[in-house]
Every structure is written in structure tokens, then in C-alpha cells.
Amino acid sequence: MATMADVARLAGVSVSTVSYALSGTRPISLSTRERIEQAMLDLGYTPNAFARGLKSKRSRIIALLFPAHAGPLRLSMLEYILGASDHAQERGYHLMLWTTDAEDGEDLAQLAGQGLVDGALVMEVRPRDPRIQVLADAGVPFTMIGHIADPVGLDYTDTDFGQSARLAVGYLAEQGHRRLGFVRGTRGEAGSEGARLEGAFREAAARVGAELVAVAAAETVDGGRAAFTRLMGCDPGLSAIVAFNEHAVPGLLRAAADLGRRIPEDLSIMTIDMPPHVAELTTPPMTTIGPSASQIGHAAVDMLLRRLDGDAAPARHLLFKGELSLRGSCGPAPTTDHLMDESKY
């Protein structure tokens, strides 16, 4: 590999001149610049990333913290990762994947201490996520995708849960649904995504005068079945279910089929954050709601790089609107339910 000294020699200048030509941080005469550029081309020169990082204290590497073992995988996770990675590379940064769970914080402190990364993106953030404190202590700037219970002073990107819930419930209400079910995952502690989204749906339902029962489901087929049974136990008359738990969807569908409930004629089902190709696999294909995961990943990188560029503005919280993708799993509420509803009044 050619070094900067090689380039300087070939161009007949000093290494510092080569360095300045490369960074553009001081004026270089045209003829000198041209000789340097030619020399770099001739030698196939690429600056050594380690020397640069050692001296400049900037590595142009950002870490993506993804706790791979914290739960089942979903395709949307890959979309976040690729959205972030693509944009980091566009901006001239490398993206390093840290998949150790680092729950104890020990490993993560190690990693952060190496000075390898300029900043970090934190995925799958939980209400009291120990990683946040570790990063703060290590002085590593970071942006969250999602957020901890108390995100004051911290940058994050997230789904606009309020808007998503209003959009979903509004659509279902238009279709005549007045009794809704909501299924989240098992990790529903206060402040978790599941809990926040459930709250948003409750509010949205109240706003349109609909009833809502919510249950948690394990991220398995049986979990979905059990959730369906519990929902129907709570409200046998519910006509639509919103699932914030991709892995419970097969169980929901099968339990419904076992009871002879046709979808969408007897029961509507909507899923949150399920990518199109996955949504097409069910029969009928799933109507879904959610923001673009790759867009969120992209925006998280932008937020982080802004901090790395020295922006000292107050913390930003960037929310992304969910979009409704109509497929076949939602339809008008069944008429019999309408009659039942009306007979109550």
C-alpha cells in the first residue's frame, strides 16, 4: 500500500502539503494540487484509516447496537439496519454492527472505551435500558431508535404512535368497527413500545367512541392462539383486532379459522410494522400500518452525524408517521354486530 510519503515523493512536495490537499483545509496552488492528484492516482493511494483515526480522534465509524438475542427476529429490523448502513456510507461513515447483548454493560463499556467509534445508534431500546448510561459514561454520542422511559435531553427517532393509532382506529371506525382488540408482545412494561402503543390505541378508540380490549401474547403461534381466546373471552362481539406482534399473527389467524370466523367478513385483522412481502404471505394478505423502517434508520444516522459535526442544539425527537397499506385482511364490520350494537341502545 502506498503511503502519503510515497505520494509526496512522487509529487515532489512535503507530506503536509499532501495532507492539506487531501483535506482541503488550506489553499494549495493549482499546479501543486494537480501533481499531487496525479501521484495519488498513479500509486492508487488510499489514506490509512488507522493513522488518520489515531491523529484526528475521529474514526468516521459509527456503531449500530442491535441486541440480537433480545427477542425473535423480524424483517423490519433488517430494514432499519440497511437504511442506517446505506446512509452512513453515503455520508462517508462506516457502520459497525454490535450484536452482543451487553446487558450487563461490561462488554459495551469495553467496546465504547476502545475509541473505535465516533458515535452509536441504539436499536431496540427498552424503558430502562442500561446501555444508555454506559454510552453516556463513556462519552460516546448516540441516537436512539425508540427511546427510554425518560428521554429528556436525548436524541431519538421513533414511530408517531399517536398518529398511527388514530389513523388505524379511524379507518376501522369508518368501516363500522366499534369493538376492537389489541395484541402486543410479552415485553409490555410501562414505557415500552407495546405499552405506549396500547395507550395510544386506547386514546384513539375513546376518541371515536369505540371499545378496546388489550392482551399480551407470546411471540409464537400458540401465543397468538391464546391471545385470541382471551380477547374473545373479554369481548365476544369484537370485530377487529390490531396486532403489534408479528409472531402471534399465525396463531390469531388459525384460532379464528377454528371458530369459523372468516377474515375479513367476520373479523378484520391489522398488523403493525409488517413489511409488504411478509404481509402478502397470509390469506388474505394483511392490511398493515407503520412507518418506513429504512427511513427511520436513515434519519437516525442524520441525527447522530449532526451531533458529531458539533451541533449543540437541544435534543431532537423525530417522529415518523405510520402509513396504512390496505390489503385484504380488513373489511366492513359484520352487519350482525351492527345490529347487536344497536340493540344495546
Add this chain to the structure above:
Amino acid sequence: MATMADVARLAGVSVSTVSYALSGTRPISLSTRERIEQAMLDLGYTPNAFARGLKSKRSRIIALLFPAHAGPLRLSMLEYILGASDHAQERGYHLMLWTTDAEDGEDLAQLAGQGLVDGALVMEVRPRDPRIQVLADAGVPFTMIGHIADPVGLDYTDTDFGQSARLAVGYLAEQGHRRLGFVRGTRGEAGSEGARLEGAFREAAARVGAELVAVAAAETVDGGRAAFTRLMGCDPGLSAIVAFNEHAVPGLLRAAADLGRRIPEDLSIMTIDMPPHVAELTTPPMTTIGPSASQIGHAAVDMLLRRLDGDAAPARHLLFKGELSLRGSCGPAPTTDHLMDESKY
């Protein structure tokens, strides 16, 4: 951040002694070692990765080349990535994600030239993949997941297509299927995964005396529908379809339903390389065949690290057996077909 000089000062030794204590490359007296370890703990010392990389010419970083825009995403890709990342971290390496397509090779040559990575893992390898030459020219050791048309002298891990095809066809033959359909993706040039797997299925079918018709399908719902129509046009009597194209599965299922073909009573469908949670989404759930993606990612890292440790053995080709996961989408061949078959003789 504490430096090695800080540790040396606190422990009352020279920096070189600290360095040797850390690397273990020369004997250090117990008392000295203890003082050094205590000092490192007290200071929360972590070696600076850049200084280490600059001096030692080893970064302990490997790149994972994943062309994010080369086609639609599948969950198994995330499994490869996480399998590789996890194992790299276990072995003390960092994994850097390179998702630029780098088809022209220019970007990739840039990246490889920075000296940032000790080696690379190449995913989604195509028969004549320009990335391979770029890496070879840059002197970056690498391991492929999949392989180019002529992989002589190159390390790779891959699915054992022959075994997978024999297992799949053997199972279908046991169930009485004698006329099979095969659906691959659009990129079916000679030497591609699709072409190789198709060849393996042809051989396996011939071995058990079954007929096989193969078609390509676009990675869309409509692509799947069109493929179904073409298959049925070629052989209206086929009773089982193997899909090496996850994205075409919804179209296949719907086209079959449109013709009133029940699954699995009238038609069996099997999918290659579809993760369990995705396989559960269809009705009935998909019977699948394939190796563990995370295992392949893990093994690819092992292969690469062995080279980085100086292993000069001949190139290794490591094939992984596919496993059959029986779910609901395959069953015995319909009896009417049996009768039709027999009436021919």
C-alpha cells in the same frame, strides 16, 4: 481516556511492560502483572484501537459485504448477518457492514484500500462477481457465502444443494409425487444459486424416476401467479411444487386457490430457505427445507479467521446440509393423479 502511559506510570513500570502484560507475549513477574492489572482496573483502561491497528497492521475488524440493493430482502439474510456478527464478536473481532453495491468495484477498492479491515465476508455472491477480483487485487483475504462460477483456490461456505434436493425429492416421492414443479428467481444465469439448485433437483428427480418442470418467477406476487400458470401449462398433472423464491410464494398460493386446488390435498408446496416464523404465516404453514443461515454465517467467520491466523492450507469448501421442516403444505399425492399416472402404463 486513560492511555497505556497512564497505566505504566500508576503501576511504576514502562509502557512496553504494560504492552507485553496485555498481549502475554513475554513472561512478566506475578507482582508486576498484578500491579499493572490493578492500575488498568483503577483507570478503566481500554487500549486504543487505532494506535494498535496502526502499529500491528491488524485491525481485528472484518467487513461483511452485503449488496443491499441487489434484490428483495429476506429474513434469512438477517440470520446470516447476525450469525456472522455474533461469532466475530465472540472471537474478538468487529464486524463492519458494507452495503454499497460496489458493482463497479471503484467504491469497494477504495474501502479495501483503507487498510481498515483484516478480511472480508462476501454475501450474495453471483457467478461472475466483480467484487471477488477487487478483493483479490487489494490483497484482502476473504470467504464467500455461496460462490462464483469458478471458485478454485477460494474459500467458501454454501448450502449442500445436492443433498437438499435429494432430501426434498425423496420426501415428495415417498408421498407419491412423481411430477414436480420447480420455481426459482429471476437471476438464473449459469452457475447462479437458482441454476445450481435447479440442476440438483433435476438430478434428484431423475434418480427417483420423477418428472420435473422448472420455471423462473419474478420476486413478486404476480411473478408467482405467472409461474403457476406456466407450470400448469407445462404439466397439468403436477402434484408438488418446490419454490426457491420466497417472494413468489403468495402468488403461487393464490393462483392455486383460484383454480380450486387445495393445499396440500390437491397440491403440495415446499419452500427453500424460509425461516420458521415466516413459514407459519401461510395457510397451511409451509413445509420448508434449508440449512441454518446463522450456522453458515458462523462458519464463514471461522474460515476467514483461520486464514487471518496464517493458515495456508488449500482452499476449503464447506457445505451445509439442508433440513426438512414438515409443516402443513405438503401431503400425499392426490389419488386421482396416481390413477392417471398408472393409466399411462
Add this chain to the structure above:
DNA sequence: CTGAAAGCGCTTACAG
């Protein structure tokens, strides 16, 4: 068993 010193390839004040 331990230390002093050179040097990896850059960046960046300092000097002209």
C-alpha cells in the same frame, strides 16, 4: 524478567 527507543502513517500547530 524489564526498559528505552524507534516507528506505524497520518494531522496540525508553528514558522516562513
Add this chain to the structure above:
DNA sequence: CTGAAAGCGCTTACAG
């Protein structure tokens, strides 16, 4: 507009 030189924080012969 350009150069000589210090120094980033390590590793590793060289010397004892």
C-alpha cells in the same frame, strides 16, 4: 502558498 517537526498511543525489535 509551502515545509519541517511534533505527536497521536500503541508494538516490537534491541539491549541489558
